[in-house]
Amino acid sequence: MSARDEILRQVRAGVAQGDAASRKAAVLAYLAARTAGPQPACGADLPRRFIDKAVSLASTVQQVSALADVPAAVAGYLRGLGLPCDAVMTADLAGLDWAAAGLTTAVRPAVDADRVGISGCFCAIAETGTLLLLSSPETPATVSLLPETHIAIVPVSRILDTMEAAFACVRAERVTLPRALNFISGPSRTGDIEQTIVLGAHGPCRVHLILVEQA
Template sequence: MSDISSALAHFSDSERAEFNRRYDEICASENPRPVVDGALIDRFIDKYTAVHGTYKIVSKHSQIPAAVNDFLSTHDLPTEMVMGNTDFLQTIDWPDDWNIERRTACKTDVTSVTDAICAIAETGTILIASTPKVSATHFYLPENHVVIMDIGQLVRHLDDAMQLASQQLSEHSRGIHMITGPSKTADVEQTIQYGAHGPRRLHAIFVDSSTSAR
């Protein structure tokens, strides 16, 4: 900074005026964003599956329990889940014989189910908030994390997601969490290990009423 200040000291009035004009122009311009072409869901899936996330797209809200059951069956998991009390999760008609507990999660819980603020096509990231209705423990303690959202919650860029979060979250929100794939590390002998610092599986379910399920 001292070198810059020294250089500016030798500017003529016209040079300084031009410098200030260019500085103001740059500060006022929009920061460049990565190009995200095509359908947002396709870009999201490309980035998300690259970091070993799994997903399912359903065409109806009523198909959510079946999609969750498919995930549980694939990994031989019990129909026991912990989740929060968000308005969206309460609209889902879960089977009567499932064990659904609405509380904070603990390390012995196998599967958690949450909704999300949005999904970011640019990076394949899911943005979730911890609030009085959903605990951050749901995102980190169970070995399996299922996230459910509408396909309309996809946004193009990270800064779009942050703007959306600032609009939606109240002063009671405890924080936002950006999740890109299941937890993994290669700290030990450069061998990938899943579940080191959070869930070993991350499964996203999108409801897209405009198209057939895939």
């Protein structure tokens, strides 16, 4: 028996042990029994920690009081940079009054020609200034990855302290994991050429975060 055949034999044997529900229960029990490793002290003011870390990663941050204020904030940001006031967005934001703010929006996956993508987020992580986005038919990953400008709406109530807390939240709130979990920490960047940092090499060159106090 070849090494490949032996590996596949062991995989088949492992999968055959019990049904999917029992295997999932065993995994959850294992995770619950684990002792958490060292984690940073993020302090009581998680929004401030998140903002400071996000800005250090070249994101820009804006704060609004309510979700209804988001379209005007987005319009002001785009016009301030001379960017087009049309965008592709995820379906969870379609109910806002974008037209009243002078924006033309489309709810669909992004394509190469789209210059602005607007998305929500599953949660945000104060430890590192990172967004966590979950893919789904209603929240396609392309909206945050293809356009050169990504605008993310972040409810303050969804800012968690650590990466471990974010994973625990996913397990608690989702029956099954989505196809992709995308962690976004500022604009895309690379230092491959002469160790010079270049933004937008593999994704958006701008990441603008709008924090909503009452979402």
